[in-house]
Amino acid sequence: MAYSCSLIPKQVDVISKPVERKIAQPILPREIDLKEPFWFVVSELNVDDFLERVKKEEGRIVFVAMSIPDYELMAYNMQELKRYINELKEVVVYYRKVTTNEE
Amino acid sequence: MSKVLLGVIAVLISICGFLYWQNSSLASLNQAFELRDQEQKLTIETLQTDFEQQTKGLLDLQSKNQEIQLEMNRYLDIFKRHELSKLAAAKPGLIEKRVNNGTKQVFDSIEQDSRIIDSLDNGLQLQSNP
Numbered sequence: 001m002a003y004s005c006s007l008i009p010k011q012v013d014v015i016s017k018p019v020e021r022k023i024a025q026p027i028l029p030r031e032i033d034l035k036e037p038f039w040f041v042v043s044e045l046n047v048d049d050f051l052e053r054v055k056k057e058e059g060r061i062v063f064v065a066m067s068i069p070d071y072e073l074m075a076y077n078m079q080e081l082k083r084y085i086n087e088l089k090e091v092v093v094y095y096r097k098v099t100t101n102e103e
Numbered sequence: 104m105s106k107v108l109l110g111v112i113a114v115l116i117s118i119c120g121f122l123y124w125q126n127s128s129l130a131s132l133n134q135a136f137e138l139r140d141q142e143q144k145l146t147i148e149t150l151q152t153d154f155e156q157q158t159k160g161l162l163d164l165q166s167k168n169q170e171i172q173l174e175m176n177r178y179l180d181i182f183k184r185h186e187l188s189k190l191a192a193a194k195p196g197l198i199e200k201r202v203n204n205g206t207k208q209v210f211d212s213i214e215q216d217s218r219i220i221d222s223l224d225n226g227l228q229l230q231s232n233p
Contacts, residue, residue, distance in 0.1 A: 032217040034210040041199035043192040068188040071202070075182065075209075079175045082213050089216065090167045094160045098153075 023099045028092070032085075039071075178209075 040063075042050045054063050066074070191198040 032214050034214055036203075036207055036210055039199060039202045039206065041191050041195040041202060043195045045192075046195045068191055072182050072187065075205075076179060078209050078213075079178055082209070082216065083171050083175045085213065086171045086216055087168050090164050090171075094164050097160050098157055 025096060025100070 040050055040053075051061055055061055187198070
């Protein structure tokens with residue numbers, strides 16, 4: 001209203017200015033706690049000993065078997081998970097750096 | 104004569120008044136422009152700093168990812184260099200030890216990786232839950 005009453009037109013400037021945001025850094029999840037399985041390596045040389053051992057420990061012959069190529073696949077999968085965790089961790093570090101003013 | 108003089112004085116006063124008003128209005132406009140200029144410079148500086156920080160961060164991220172990939176390849180090369188099937192068939196006891204040690208090492212390294220975010224991040228430790 002004040003502007004419309006004035007005889008001299010006034011210009012309103014709109015200025016964009018970045019606002020410093022405070023981003024709260026979340027608490028990261030607790031570390032991984034892995035339990036190690038025991039691998040039996042069985043060939044023709046020790047298959048009888050192995051079966052006897054399983055029977056003694058489990059009370060009967062029952063086990064989960066894996067071939068060597070499948071074991072290699074499992075090892076590859078573990079490395080793939082490790083790679084993903086580490087790369088994601090670096091992304092977290094990146095975001096922490098760009099959202100805080102620390103060098 | 105005096106009327107003419109008075110008229111001239113009146114005109115001069117009017118002109119002076121107009122010039123004074125114009126001057127003060129231009130001064131305030133100039134002040135506003137200076138402020139805007141200052142704000143814009145600050146904005147550009149902030150944007151440039153942010154851009155540099157992000158570019159550096161992305162480059163660091165890229166080189167870290169390459170290192171991680173190389174480490175993975177180094178580990179998997181072990182399987183390529185040795186024929187595990189043959190070795191396991193010939194010496195199951197020896198391979199059993201190596202396989203279990205290898206599993207322990209990999210699991211330990213994964214646990215360690217999840218414990219510390221990064222050495223560059225001021226040794227930031229993750230919060231351990233009981």
